[in-house]
Amino acid sequence: MKNDISNRQDLYLIVSEFYKKLLTNNEMVHFFEKFKEDKTLEKHLQILVDFWDNVIFHSGTYRKNAMRPHIELHQEKPFSEKHFEIWLQLFNQSIDEHFEGENTNIIKNRALSIAAVMRIKTINS
Numbered sequence: 001m002k003n004d005i006s007n008r009q010d011l012y013l014i015v016s017e018f019y020k021k022l023l024t025n026n027e028m029v030h031f032f033e034k035f036k037e038d039k040t041l042e043k044h045l046q047i048l049v050d051f052w053d054n055v056i057f058h059s060g061t062y063r064k065n066a067m068r069p070h071i072e073l074h075q076e077k078p079f080s081e082k083h084f085e086i087w088l089q090l091f092n093q094s095i096d097e098h099f100e101g102e103n104t105n106i107i108k109n110r111a112l113s114i115a116a117v118m119r120i121k122t123i124n125s
């Protein structure tokens, strides 16, 4: 039996494992080149923890528009269906390896619905 996601430390574990997978995935790594540098990666992981902390625990830690950087990135390095599939698969894998429960289901469902909106605002627009 695994624990449910319950704090920022759990979220940090998820995003750091997730980025290890993204940075070693041949289809995804070109989006994440700047995060090969440890300091840049660390700063980014803290932003992702803030984002998910806000989604799950309504902490007020993230107030920006997360869509915008993706719309800009898509102009430079186009996203495809395959990229979204891989993103979601690696994200879910990073979660399922460590956690199960209500918050675990909430975070995976939210990722899926945010990805659906992001798809519409990038490859389908």
Ligand code: HEM
Residues within 6 Å of the ligand: 031, 032, 047, 048, 051, 064, 065, 066, 069, 070, 073, 079, 080, 083, 084, 087, 110, 111, 112, 114, 115, 118
């Ligand atoms: C094809 C799928 C995706 C790719 C290639 C991708 C790539 C990236 C990259 C390269 C950045 C860094 C942007 C920068 O700092 O200039 C970023 C930031 C971020 N991504 Fe994604 N992303 C994807 C999908 C998603 C999804 C589905 C979510 C949410 C469920 C998400 C959440 C975020 C957040 C919260 C940030 C931080 C934005 C900020 O700095 O305020 N991404 N993404």
